[in-house]
Amino acid sequence: MIRRSRPMLLLIALLTALATVTGCAAIPDETPAQGIAAGDAGGKAAPVPDPAPGLQPADLVRAFLEANADPTSSYAAGRPYLTKAAQAKWQPASSITIIQNTYNTLPDQTKPDHAKVLLTTQIIGRLGADYAFVPASAPNALTIELDKQDGQWRISSPPPGVYMTLDRFNEVYRQTRVYFLDPQKRVLVPDLRYIVAQPASTLPGRVIDLLLAGPSDAMQGAVTSALGRDAALETGGNETGDGAVLVNLSRPGDTGSPGNVKLMIAQIVQSLAVVTNNRIRVEVEGTALSPERLDWRVGDLPAYDIGTSPGPDLTGLLVQDGRIKQLADGKPLNGPAGNGSYVVQTAAQSIDGTELATVSKPGANAELRVGGLTQSAPVVDLTATTLTRPTWVSADSATDPSNEVWTVADGSRVARVVKSADGTWVARPVNSNDLSQFGQITDLRLSRDGTRAAVIANSQLIVCAVVRTPNSDTVALRSPRLLLPDTLTSVVGVDWLLQDQLVVATSSPASPVVQVAADGDPVFNRYNAANLTAPVTAVTAAPSRPVIVVDAGGMWTSSDSGSVWRVQGGVNVGRGSSAVPFYPG
Template sequence: MIGTGGHRPAAPRRARRGILAAVLAAAAVVLAGCTGLPTSGPVFAGIAPGEVAPPDFSFVPQKPQDGASPEQIVQGFVDAGIGPEGTWAVAQLYLAPSFKDQWKPNLNATIDDRAARAYVSDGDDKVSLTVTQRATVDATGAYKPSDGGQSTLPFTLAKVKGQWRITHAPNGIVLGADQFTGVFHPYALMYFDPGWHYLIPDVRWFPSSNAVTRIADKLIDGKPSPWLAGSVASAFPENIALARPSVPLSDGVAQVELSGPVLSLEGATLNRMQTQLLPSLSSVGGVTDVSMVYQGTALSAQPVATASTRIDVRPLARTDKGFGFLSATGQVEPIPGITEAMATVHPDAITLARDYTSAAVRTATGAVLRVPAKGQVRTLDARAGLIDPAVDALGYIWSVPARTPGALLAYGPDDKAVQISGGAWSNASQVSAISISRDGTRIAAILTVGGESTVAVFGIVRDADGVPQSLGDGLLLTKLPGLGIDLTWLDESTLGILAHAGDTTVEIQQIIGGPGTTTVAPDGVTTIAGTPAMVRLRGADGTLYSQRGSNWEQTGTGILTVGQAQGMPQ
């Protein structure tokens, strides 16, 4: 179960660093219903192969000019969406005084293709803007793409002291796709897994101005992303709230004042609350610490230790010298027990458990095995057409036939199969690859839906003993340019994906809850592994490639299998 007592379910985290800060183009994020993924829906393509993301920079909005026409006033108002300072103070200059308090810019942001905007005047007092929508950000900071459909936004104007001003406009702002990450930045709300071991990121997008308050408000008073709600937990009880609508900074310390029955909370709960707040808020520049405050007095709370999802940065592979971690000279460092056991099977795919005590293997004959460091190798799944298996943080090995996505099974440490219930994959005709986050809370998959190759992620719902029961609602991340090949978790909020794109192969680094970046990959690659800073690909001929910027360097040959690692022994 998720949480106990007054604790409510919650969602994941991620800081504005690494790929989150570098990303600019758009991928796709959309919620799918409980009964399966949609056969059609929003798509927001990433950076095209070979293109370079524009740099992150600030935009300067322009104030209204005297004598401007109604159409010029509306265009200036829309263009001023690039200036969030002072709650879009410059944009408010285009509004009539009677309307300023009615316009709600924080309710949503529409991300569009600026080149396709069309303004039409209907008399002097009415102007409409047609936009080609690419994505939206809602009031919670959730990023969702659109499928390029057009929508029309109506505006009404009147003269105020001889100058045209807007008396009615849709709530929210409009930004060009090329402007989006110059105005909004990715931040993460941090939640726990149900066992209180790992921190899980839920990426949200906010303007950098007043980001600390927005993050604290959504973490304490908000809710997790719906697709994650059944898979994570929050230490913040329902009856605890942010006491005031601001979180001031004092010498780098965010002062988070709370209301509700704070003094009745146990020390363990306060410590977990602090553990969620500190990384969530420290992703904002200038925040070095967090202090929870009640009625003017700082609460005593310390962050608790959480489990790491780091992996060994060396390649994990099988060569003619054996299975293990490869040195720069191609030597194999064996993994005690696993290396010896691997020599007795013929693995086509290997995923090493986080504690190195076992590995999930698909053999050349197609069977899924548990290969332990001690004891006998066991065959778990011998169904026809199995894809590469995955292993989670609790030792469950997940297996499914490619042509029957609904037949997903998880084999526990006792080797007994658990049927994963629910209709999360009911609309999919095929599953090409699966991968489980190293914290064990989410599963990503390449699914064929409506004849299109898609990538989606699902929360894993477990019982009180950690046994997986079902998958939550799906979050569709992107529709691939061609057939999907492979995917892996590069870190706790980033997927690495291989896919065909016409005559080429592309590598996509996809944020869970944001856009992705696309790079042309070497021809013939079949496997992806690594981290955002060190992505590795294996070619069908056994060549190992490592990414250096937008280039791929050959760093090895004779690689029989590239392994996936789910962590490191603690």
């Protein structure tokens, strides 16, 4: 059997892609089953054509960038563009750099048998060894040298690793979700990855490889797995012949606990649901992992989303003119938050709807109050001139209220306010040193599963992992990633639409509202700007809810990115309003 080590994961998976890449594969209908075997090659590769004869140096470099993106047979398509000496030294699997579709290849020097081409590009990211996208933004210039070989130009000094355009990246790779667990093992958490799209028959095996290798670098410490560190995929998986995909494991970890076994199966089945519609058969060395059933579908699993989505009866609230009102009908909330006693600037409702955190500023300092939704609440001992809109951590169970809410004091000090045993709310620091490089923080929103934080700093969007040290009160924000820095330059608001999807409001008339992935995938959706009047000043989003924004003209709602924005009914928000709508979370 083979245990695939994480550093080799990228190389092994690419070496198994033995059919010409033609684009992203659709999920196939249920087909005759096959076992997922480690290192399944999937057939022989087709012969690789030579470059067109007579290509000039700059044209050859462009043709090489197109060909070298194909990972089939250890990037065989790119090798004919290199001199024989360069072919022996080229290490394409060492790194994958993604560049803008438009780039320049400028002849820098040409002699009868030697030439130089200046390749100038804009880097937008790279694919890590963990198969996760790592956003970046940097101009890049490389001098590529070429020599004549048998009368034809060939590259003698190729770029390091593989350089590919965004279009080619989207042709060769497809996005998938690998599912892990929050630290309390209550919620399945998606971890975005990118796998070679062809051949489609090998997709399940690649997904399982990623699952067994553990979380991506960006999510280290924020999520965990029910599968043991030594879990491996058995070699030589057998075809069952009855329409199930077989996942045959060895050393899966703790199989003595029925609850942990169910979590293992949930991670496997949910991860594979992205790439196959077949039933999933999970075994340990040929024996069913669970005595409960042999084959599994997503519908057979319990709901692993406790406290991550507000109930249908919680329609949202609104801060307007210092009062908190119902978003559905504009009626003030009962109690001091709704009658004007607090003069609320901003607020947040817990995901279960029972608690409320408000920010007011009656004097020089801001005040944070946390308590029951309609009850009077004391001021938390947290001295600050400014406090960002609070954001709630989900409850530990479906029947418990949340006991933790976050805010940012004076643009730099991230605080988590925790309910103590005697019922008082106490502020504790969050280690946010990794965020100091980005400047003043004006907003922070926790994902509703509690594993990620979206941060607005210096009008840009950053996503980081929420890392809780086991058996400790220490919490830190780690692995910050600056998302779409060339596009999102005037961010004013953000909220979580899904566990790994954000809705972002900007003051830009060109892109007032956009939906972006939590990993900074450069392919994103711009919401239809029809009816919006810049600048947008506030946004709220939640699963299975319309997105709501406030702009210079009022408050608007949209069910999807292609729809025209419509006036939010039930409450009158006039032009130039500073109203702040918010869903629970």
